[in-house]
Amino acid sequence: MSALRVGSLAAATVAALAALAPGAAPAGAAMATQGIDYDLDGSPQPTPPRLNRLDIYRPDGAAAGDGRPVVVYVHGGGWRRGDKGLGIADKVSLFTGAGYVFASVNYRLSPDPPDPSYPPGRIRFPDQPDDVGEAIGWIDRNVSAYGGDPDRMILIGHSAGAQLVALVSTDPRYAGRWGVDPRQLVGTVPLDGVYDITSQAGGPRRALFYNAFATPAENAVDDAWALASPVRFAGPDDPEMLVVTQDDLPSRIAGSAALATALGPGRGAVLTVPYDHGEINAAVGGADDPAGETAAIMSFIDGALRAARPPRVRMTAHPARLVKLRRHGRRARVSFRFRAKGVAKGFECRLDGGKYRRCSSPRSYAVLRGRHGFRVRAIGSDGDRGEATRFEFRVVAPRR
Structure with missing residues (x-):
C-alpha cells in the first residue's frame, strides 16, 4: 500500500x-x-x-x-x-x-x-x-x-x-x-x-x-x-x-x-x-x-x-426587531426559542456584552431600553462550541 x-x-x-x-x-x-x-x-x-x-x-x-x-x-x-x-x-x-x-x-x-x-x-x-x-x-x-x-x-x-x-x-x-x-x-x-x-x-x-x-x-x-x-x-x-x-x-x-x-x-x-x-x-x-x-x-x-464542526443552531422564535416598552414600564420581556441542527449536549446563551452561560429553550430576558444582541451556540458531543446564531433588536419607549 x-x-x-x-x-x-x-x-x-x-x-x-x-x-x-x-x-x-x-x-x-x-x-x-x-x-x-x-x-x-x-x-x-x-x-x-x-x-x-x-x-x-x-x-x-x-x-x-x-x-x-x-x-x-x-x-x-x-x-x-x-x-x-x-x-x-x-x-x-x-x-x-x-x-x-x-x-x-x-x-x-x-x-x-x-x-x-x-x-x-x-x-x-x-x-x-x-x-x-x-x-x-x-x-x-x-x-x-x-x-x-x-x-x-x-x-x-x-x-x-x-x-x-x-x-x-x-x-x-x-x-x-x-x-x-x-x-x-x-x-x-x-x-x-x-x-x-x-x-x-x-x-x-x-x-x-x-x-x-x-x-x-x-x-x-x-x-x-x-x-x-x-x-x-x-x-x-x-x-x-x-x-x-x-x-x-x-x-x-x-x-x-x-x-x-x-x-x-x-x-x-x-x-x-x-x-x-x-x-x-x-x-x-x-x-x-x-x-x-x-x-x-x-x-x-x-x-x-x-x-468536524459542532452542531449549528436554528432560532425558531424571537421578538420583533423593534420592541416597545409598556407605558410606565422600565423593562421589556423578550423570549427566544431555538434548536440544534443535529445532536447537541446543550446550549450557551449570551446577551449583549455578558458571558456565555448554559441555557435551554426558551430563554427569556427582561431588558432595558436601547439596542441589544442575543447569541446562542450549541455544545457538541465532544464538548466543542459551535458557531453562534445572532439576533439584534432594539427596545424603545412607547409613543405618547
Missing part, C-alpha cells in the same frame, strides 16, 4: 497508519432496520420500489439522541446493477463495531443490459445522484431517532457509488435540495471510481457511459458528462476525501489524484492498494486486508470527525 501525498491530509493518513494494525474494528451486534422508503416529496415509486429504499444498522444498545457519527454507503455496479444489501456484512460489523450508525442506500438504475437505442425516457443522469441526495436528506431528518448525528455524516461508495458520493460531496445541489448543509458531510471515501466522466465517455466503455449519463447528442443538449464529473466541482469548501484506488492502473491513479488536488491543499489524499477493483470494496472491514486499507479508512474517518 502507498499513499500519494496530495496536501497535508495524506501525510497525516500515512502517519496514523503506522500506529494502526490492519483489520476491522471489533465487531459487535448490530440492530437492523431495512427497506426504509426515503421518498420526501411524494414522487411515484420506481420499479421495483426497492430502488428508493435504504437500510440502517446501529450498534446494539444505540438509542435515540446518542449523537453517533453516521456512515452512509452507496453501492457500485456500473450505475445499472447492484443493491444496498450485497457484500455488506463486513461493513456493518466494522462501522457499528466502531460505534457508528451505518446506512446503505439504493438508487434508481439505468437499463441492464443497455439498450443500444438509448431511449430518451430511460433512467440516467441526474436520476442517480438525485436519489442519493434525497436519501441523505431523509437521513438528515430522521437518523437522530436511530442514535445518529446528522451533523457528522461520512460518505463512502464503491465504483459507480464512488462517483456518486464524490459528486454529492462536491456539488451541494443534490443534498442541499433537501435542506442538508454541506458542512454536515464531514468526510468522503470514494473507492476506485471515475471522477471525470467527460474523459471516459468516448473510450472503449462508451456504451456504459452513454447508458448512464448521455449519448453525445444528449450531452450536447444538457452537458451531462461535465455536470456528472466531481473533479469539475471539487474545491476547498468540500469535505475532506480519502480516494482509494488500484496501485497498478496509472489512469485510475491520475484520475484520483486530479480529484484530490482539486480539493485544495490538505483536503484530499490518494491511497493506492495492491487490490483489484472488487477487492478494494471487499477489503473494507474484511479479514483479508494485508495492505491495511481498512485501517487507513478508519484513521481518515477518525480525523475527519475530530475536525
Whole structure:
C-alpha cells in the first residue's frame, strides 16, 4: 500500500497508519432496520420500489439522541446493477463495531443490459445522484431517532457509488435540495471510481457511459458528462476525501489524484492498494486486508470527525426587531426559542456584552431600553462550541 501525498491530509493518513494494525474494528451486534422508503416529496415509486429504499444498522444498545457519527454507503455496479444489501456484512460489523450508525442506500438504475437505442425516457443522469441526495436528506431528518448525528455524516461508495458520493460531496445541489448543509458531510471515501466522466465517455466503455449519463447528442443538449464529473466541482469548501484506488492502473491513479488536488491543499489524499477493483470494496472491514486499507479508512474517518464542526443552531422564535416598552414600564420581556441542527449536549446563551452561560429553550430576558444582541451556540458531543446564531433588536419607549 502507498499513499500519494496530495496536501497535508495524506501525510497525516500515512502517519496514523503506522500506529494502526490492519483489520476491522471489533465487531459487535448490530440492530437492523431495512427497506426504509426515503421518498420526501411524494414522487411515484420506481420499479421495483426497492430502488428508493435504504437500510440502517446501529450498534446494539444505540438509542435515540446518542449523537453517533453516521456512515452512509452507496453501492457500485456500473450505475445499472447492484443493491444496498450485497457484500455488506463486513461493513456493518466494522462501522457499528466502531460505534457508528451505518446506512446503505439504493438508487434508481439505468437499463441492464443497455439498450443500444438509448431511449430518451430511460433512467440516467441526474436520476442517480438525485436519489442519493434525497436519501441523505431523509437521513438528515430522521437518523437522530436511530442514535445518529446528522451533523457528522461520512460518505463512502464503491465504483459507480464512488462517483456518486464524490459528486454529492462536491456539488451541494443534490443534498442541499433537501435542506442538508454541506458542512454536515464531514468526510468522503470514494473507492476506485471515475471522477471525470467527460474523459471516459468516448473510450472503449462508451456504451456504459452513454447508458448512464448521455449519448453525445444528449450531452450536447444538457452537458451531462461535465455536470456528472466531481473533479469539475471539487474545491476547498468540500469535505475532506480519502480516494482509494488500484496501485497498478496509472489512469485510475491520475484520475484520483486530479480529484484530490482539486480539493485544495490538505483536503484530499490518494491511497493506492495492491487490490483489484472488487477487492478494494471487499477489503473494507474484511479479514483479508494485508495492505491495511481498512485501517487507513478508519484513521481518515477518525480525523475527519475530530475536525468536524459542532452542531449549528436554528432560532425558531424571537421578538420583533423593534420592541416597545409598556407605558410606565422600565423593562421589556423578550423570549427566544431555538434548536440544534443535529445532536447537541446543550446550549450557551449570551446577551449583549455578558458571558456565555448554559441555557435551554426558551430563554427569556427582561431588558432595558436601547439596542441589544442575543447569541446562542450549541455544545457538541465532544464538548466543542459551535458557531453562534445572532439576533439584534432594539427596545424603545412607547409613543405618547
